[in-house]
Amino acid sequence: MALLLTKITRTNVIQRVYPLLLLSGLVFFSSAAFANSDGSGVITLSDRCPPSFMLSDDNHCLLRNRYQLYNSLGDHGIGGLKTALPAHRDGFSPQQIDLGRLLFFDPLLSADQSVSCASCHDPNKGFSDGRGLSVGIAGRENSRSAPSLWNSAFVKQFFWDARANSLEEQALSPLFSLQEMGNNPTQLLDSLKAVEAYPRLFKQAFPNREQLTLDSIASALAAFQASLISLNSRYDQYAHGYAEALNAHELEGLNVFRSFVARCSQCHMPPLFTNQQIAVIGTPEPAGMPRDVGAEKTFNSAKLRGGFKVPSLRNIAETAPYMHSGRFATLREAAEFYTGGRGHAVPEGEELLLHWHISEPNLSSDELDRLVDFMRTLSDSSLLPAIPESVPSGLKTISEKQYEQN
Amino acid sequence: MNRTKTLGVLIVLAAFIGGWQWGQQGNDTPQITSSVGGASFAGGFQPESGDAVNTALPARSAIGQTLVVNPGESIQAAVETAQPGDTIQVMPGIYSETVYIDKNDIHLVGVIQAGERATLDGLGKLNDAILYSGNNILIENFKITRYKGNGIMSQAGNNFEIRNNIVIDTGIYGIFPQLGTNGLIEHNVVSGIADAAIYVGMSDNIHVAHNEVFDSVAGIEIENSRHAIVENNYAHHNTGGILAFITPGLPIKTTYDVIIRNNFILDNNTPNFGAPGSTVAGIPAGTGILVMAADDVIIEGNIIVNHKVAGILINDHGNASGLTLDPGADPNADRVMILDNVMHNNGYETIDEVRAFALTELHTGDIDIFQIGPSDGSCIINRHRYHHVGIGDFGECDFTNTDSIHNYLLAGGAKPRVIEPAERGEIAYLGICAGCHAYNNVLIGPAVKDIQAMYADNAKGIASYINAPFKIRPEYPEMPAQNYLDAETQLAVARYLLTLDK
Structure with a gap:
C-alpha cells in the first residue's frame, strides 16, 4: 500500500485513495462509525452522523457546509461564488441514515433479489451507472438515464420529468416500477420482515413506530440519500477564496461557463449548478427511440414537451453518458450540443418550445475544451459513504459482485 | 400556430366583457386630480433603519493600495494582485481582455484624460468585458465595445456601482447585474445591444438613473426583481423603452415594487433584432413602457412620445406568446399605478392584436395606454388625458406622487452574514475533516483524541x-x-478540533 500511495500526488490523495481503499477491502472503518457486525455477527446501526453533519442533542444529524457562511438573494440558494445553497433536507437520525444505507445496497428490495438501489446509483460511478439507459431486473431496459444522487438534500423535484416532490415520494417509485426493481408492497414488507435483522433495525431507527412500514422504508432511503454531500471540489476551493485552486485552462472554462455567450450558468447556477427549473433544450434521442415527452406529461402542458429538470453539474465528469437518455458519450459531446444551433437536433414535424437560452453561441473548439476542463473541477467524492461489508439479507452487494467480476 | 388561435379566443371573450364595461362607464365627467402637493405613495420598500443614501457602496473599512494599469499591461493581472480595499486605475488606451473579479471590495476605475477613455475592446471575438462575483464592487469610467456577450455582468454581487461607462455594440446585454442586492447603475451610455442595454435580473434594491440607452432591443429591463427605481433616464430609438417583467421559468419568480419615473422615453420604434426565442424578441417595435406580469409598478412623471404601438403596454402572461409554463409564477400584472405622465403621439400605427382588442372597446386611433389581461387593484389618475384601452377596471389612485421615496438603496449596504470563529471552525471540521477523522476511532486518518493528545493546547501547531x-x-x-x-479558517478549525469531546 505504501508503494501505491507514493504514486499519488499529494493534493488529491483523499479523492483518489478513498475509493481504492474501499474496493481493495482495506477499509479502516470501525464498528462505531457505521453499521457493521460487532464481531458477534450482529448488525447494529451507527450512532454517529456521516461527515458534514453535526449530531444534535436530540439525535438529529444537522448539515454543516462552508456555503452556510454566506447569504443568497431571497434565500433562493442561487447566485455566484460565495452564495448560500438552496434550502436542504436534514434532521434524520444517525440510525435512520445508516438503515437507509443498508437498504440502499440490499438487493432484497427488488422482486427477484437481483438489483439494489446501488445497481443504478453506484457510489463508484458518481451514484449513477455508467449507462445511457438504466437496466432494471431481468435485463429490462429503461427509457431514461439514472441521475446522480449526490447532493439530493438540496433537490426540490425528483426524476427527470420532475414528477415527485420529495425524497420519500421518489424513493418508493423505483422499487415498484416494473422496469426497475419490479417489487410490490406486500412482497417488499414480507421479505424485509423475514430477515432476522430488519425488524430490529427498523425498531432501532424508528423507535416510535410499531410496524415495519413502507413509510419507514421511504424515510430511511430518504435519510441516506440526503446524507450524500459533495461540496469539496476544487471549484469549491476557488469559490471560497483560494485562487490557486483552478489552473489557467479551468479559469478560462469558468469564464466561458458564466459568460452570456455560452450562458451555461444561467441554468446550471452556482452553487448547486442547477436552477432546479424545467428546460426544453431539444437534445436528440438515441437512434430508434421515440421522443420522450418529459415534463409535458407531469404538468399536462405541451409547452413543456421534451422538457426535463436541469441537472446539477456537480460530479458530472463521473456520470457519463449525458442527457436524459444518455445520448452523448462524453462531456465534450454534451457541451458541443449547445453550440450546434437552436433546435438543430429537433426532428422535422416535432414542435418544441425551446428554452430562450438555447441560442447560437458559436463556441470555438478551444472554448468547448475549456468548458470540459471547468466541469471536471466540480468533482468531489471525499465524503463518499462506505459500502456495507454485508447487508442484512446476506445477499451480495454491488462491490462484492464487482469484485467477483474483476 | 396554436398560440395565435388562443390569443384570438381571448380577444373574442374579452370583447364581450370590455364592451360591457365601456357601456357601464359611459361618458363620465373627468375627475381632475392635481399631482402637485398631493399624497405621496405610502407603500413600497421600507428600510429597516438608516437615512436615505445616494450610494450603494458601504464606506471602506480600510483604504488599500491604488494599482495603476497602463496600456500594454493586463487589467486582469492587476485584479489578481489586488486585495479587498484596493483601487485599480486603468489609464486611457485600448485593452483587449476579459476582466473577472472574484473577490470583494475592488474599485475598478477608468481614467479619462481629455475625453480619452480606458477602452475595453473585444475585437468581436471576446465574450464578455467585465465579469464579477463579489460584493462592494465599483466599475466606472470605461468605454466598452465589440464584445460578443455582455459589457459588464455580475453573478451574485451585493453593493455595487456601475457608473459613467460608455458601452457600444457589445452583444447581448450592455450592463447586466444578476442576483445582487443593493446596486446603483447611473450615468452610463449604452447602445447597439441585441437584448437589453441595461438588464437588472433577479435582483433587489436597485437604482437605475441618469442613463442614456438607445439603438437596442430593450432600453432598460427590470426582470424578476424587487424594489427597483428607474428614474431620469433617456431611452430612445430602441424597440421598447423601459420594461418591467416577470419572465416565467426563472428560479426567482416575482417582480414587484418598481417605480418608473421622470424618464424621457422617446421614439422607441426600432425593428426588433432580438435573437429568436429570446423574451425580448416578443416586444412589438414601438413600445414606450412594457409591464408584463409585474406587480406594484408605479409609472410617474415620464415623457412618453412617438411610439407606434403604445406609450404604455401592460399585459399578463396569457396574452404573450412564446413563454413557457411556470405554475410558480403569477401571470398577472396586478396593482399597476399610473400617475401623471406626458404622453402624445403613441399607438398611431399599432399591431393587429392591439388594434383588434381596442375595437372591442370601440376605440380607434392613437393609444397611449393599452392594458390586457387580469390586473387586480390597479389605478390611475387623470385618465381623461390619455387615449387608453383596457383600463376600465382601474380605480382612482389615492396618491398622486412618489415624492416621499428617495430611492431603495440600503444605508450601509446589504450586510454579509456575521460568522463567529467557532461556527467557522465547526463548519470546516464537519464539512471537510470529518471525512477522514472521527473523535474516538480511526477512519482514514488518526482519531481526533489522539491528535488532541499530541497537540494539547497548541491550535497554532495544528493550523x-x-x-x-x-x-x-x-x-x-x-x-x-x-x-x-485561509489562515483564519485553519486556526478556527484547529481550535474547534481541540474542543471536541465526542
Whole structure:
C-alpha cells in the first residue's frame, strides 16, 4: 500500500485513495462509525452522523457546509461564488441514515433479489451507472438515464420529468416500477420482515413506530440519500477564496461557463449548478427511440414537451453518458450540443418550445475544451459513504459482485 | 400556430366583457386630480433603519493600495494582485481582455484624460468585458465595445456601482447585474445591444438613473426583481423603452415594487433584432413602457412620445406568446399605478392584436395606454388625458406622487452574514475533516483524541500542520494539504478540533 500511495500526488490523495481503499477491502472503518457486525455477527446501526453533519442533542444529524457562511438573494440558494445553497433536507437520525444505507445496497428490495438501489446509483460511478439507459431486473431496459444522487438534500423535484416532490415520494417509485426493481408492497414488507435483522433495525431507527412500514422504508432511503454531500471540489476551493485552486485552462472554462455567450450558468447556477427549473433544450434521442415527452406529461402542458429538470453539474465528469437518455458519450459531446444551433437536433414535424437560452453561441473548439476542463473541477467524492461489508439479507452487494467480476 | 388561435379566443371573450364595461362607464365627467402637493405613495420598500443614501457602496473599512494599469499591461493581472480595499486605475488606451473579479471590495476605475477613455475592446471575438462575483464592487469610467456577450455582468454581487461607462455594440446585454442586492447603475451610455442595454435580473434594491440607452432591443429591463427605481433616464430609438417583467421559468419568480419615473422615453420604434426565442424578441417595435406580469409598478412623471404601438403596454402572461409554463409564477400584472405622465403621439400605427382588442372597446386611433389581461387593484389618475384601452377596471389612485421615496438603496449596504470563529471552525471540521477523522476511532486518518493528545493546547501547531502536512505515522496515508483554507479558517478549525469531546 505504501508503494501505491507514493504514486499519488499529494493534493488529491483523499479523492483518489478513498475509493481504492474501499474496493481493495482495506477499509479502516470501525464498528462505531457505521453499521457493521460487532464481531458477534450482529448488525447494529451507527450512532454517529456521516461527515458534514453535526449530531444534535436530540439525535438529529444537522448539515454543516462552508456555503452556510454566506447569504443568497431571497434565500433562493442561487447566485455566484460565495452564495448560500438552496434550502436542504436534514434532521434524520444517525440510525435512520445508516438503515437507509443498508437498504440502499440490499438487493432484497427488488422482486427477484437481483438489483439494489446501488445497481443504478453506484457510489463508484458518481451514484449513477455508467449507462445511457438504466437496466432494471431481468435485463429490462429503461427509457431514461439514472441521475446522480449526490447532493439530493438540496433537490426540490425528483426524476427527470420532475414528477415527485420529495425524497420519500421518489424513493418508493423505483422499487415498484416494473422496469426497475419490479417489487410490490406486500412482497417488499414480507421479505424485509423475514430477515432476522430488519425488524430490529427498523425498531432501532424508528423507535416510535410499531410496524415495519413502507413509510419507514421511504424515510430511511430518504435519510441516506440526503446524507450524500459533495461540496469539496476544487471549484469549491476557488469559490471560497483560494485562487490557486483552478489552473489557467479551468479559469478560462469558468469564464466561458458564466459568460452570456455560452450562458451555461444561467441554468446550471452556482452553487448547486442547477436552477432546479424545467428546460426544453431539444437534445436528440438515441437512434430508434421515440421522443420522450418529459415534463409535458407531469404538468399536462405541451409547452413543456421534451422538457426535463436541469441537472446539477456537480460530479458530472463521473456520470457519463449525458442527457436524459444518455445520448452523448462524453462531456465534450454534451457541451458541443449547445453550440450546434437552436433546435438543430429537433426532428422535422416535432414542435418544441425551446428554452430562450438555447441560442447560437458559436463556441470555438478551444472554448468547448475549456468548458470540459471547468466541469471536471466540480468533482468531489471525499465524503463518499462506505459500502456495507454485508447487508442484512446476506445477499451480495454491488462491490462484492464487482469484485467477483474483476 | 396554436398560440395565435388562443390569443384570438381571448380577444373574442374579452370583447364581450370590455364592451360591457365601456357601456357601464359611459361618458363620465373627468375627475381632475392635481399631482402637485398631493399624497405621496405610502407603500413600497421600507428600510429597516438608516437615512436615505445616494450610494450603494458601504464606506471602506480600510483604504488599500491604488494599482495603476497602463496600456500594454493586463487589467486582469492587476485584479489578481489586488486585495479587498484596493483601487485599480486603468489609464486611457485600448485593452483587449476579459476582466473577472472574484473577490470583494475592488474599485475598478477608468481614467479619462481629455475625453480619452480606458477602452475595453473585444475585437468581436471576446465574450464578455467585465465579469464579477463579489460584493462592494465599483466599475466606472470605461468605454466598452465589440464584445460578443455582455459589457459588464455580475453573478451574485451585493453593493455595487456601475457608473459613467460608455458601452457600444457589445452583444447581448450592455450592463447586466444578476442576483445582487443593493446596486446603483447611473450615468452610463449604452447602445447597439441585441437584448437589453441595461438588464437588472433577479435582483433587489436597485437604482437605475441618469442613463442614456438607445439603438437596442430593450432600453432598460427590470426582470424578476424587487424594489427597483428607474428614474431620469433617456431611452430612445430602441424597440421598447423601459420594461418591467416577470419572465416565467426563472428560479426567482416575482417582480414587484418598481417605480418608473421622470424618464424621457422617446421614439422607441426600432425593428426588433432580438435573437429568436429570446423574451425580448416578443416586444412589438414601438413600445414606450412594457409591464408584463409585474406587480406594484408605479409609472410617474415620464415623457412618453412617438411610439407606434403604445406609450404604455401592460399585459399578463396569457396574452404573450412564446413563454413557457411556470405554475410558480403569477401571470398577472396586478396593482399597476399610473400617475401623471406626458404622453402624445403613441399607438398611431399599432399591431393587429392591439388594434383588434381596442375595437372591442370601440376605440380607434392613437393609444397611449393599452392594458390586457387580469390586473387586480390597479389605478390611475387623470385618465381623461390619455387615449387608453383596457383600463376600465382601474380605480382612482389615492396618491398622486412618489415624492416621499428617495430611492431603495440600503444605508450601509446589504450586510454579509456575521460568522463567529467557532461556527467557522465547526463548519470546516464537519464539512471537510470529518471525512477522514472521527473523535474516538480511526477512519482514514488518526482519531481526533489522539491528535488532541499530541497537540494539547497548541491550535497554532495544528493550523500550521494542516497547511503543509508531512508524514508522521507510517500506518496512515499522508494527509493532503488544507492550504486552500485561509489562515483564519485553519486556526478556527484547529481550535474547534481541540474542543471536541465526542
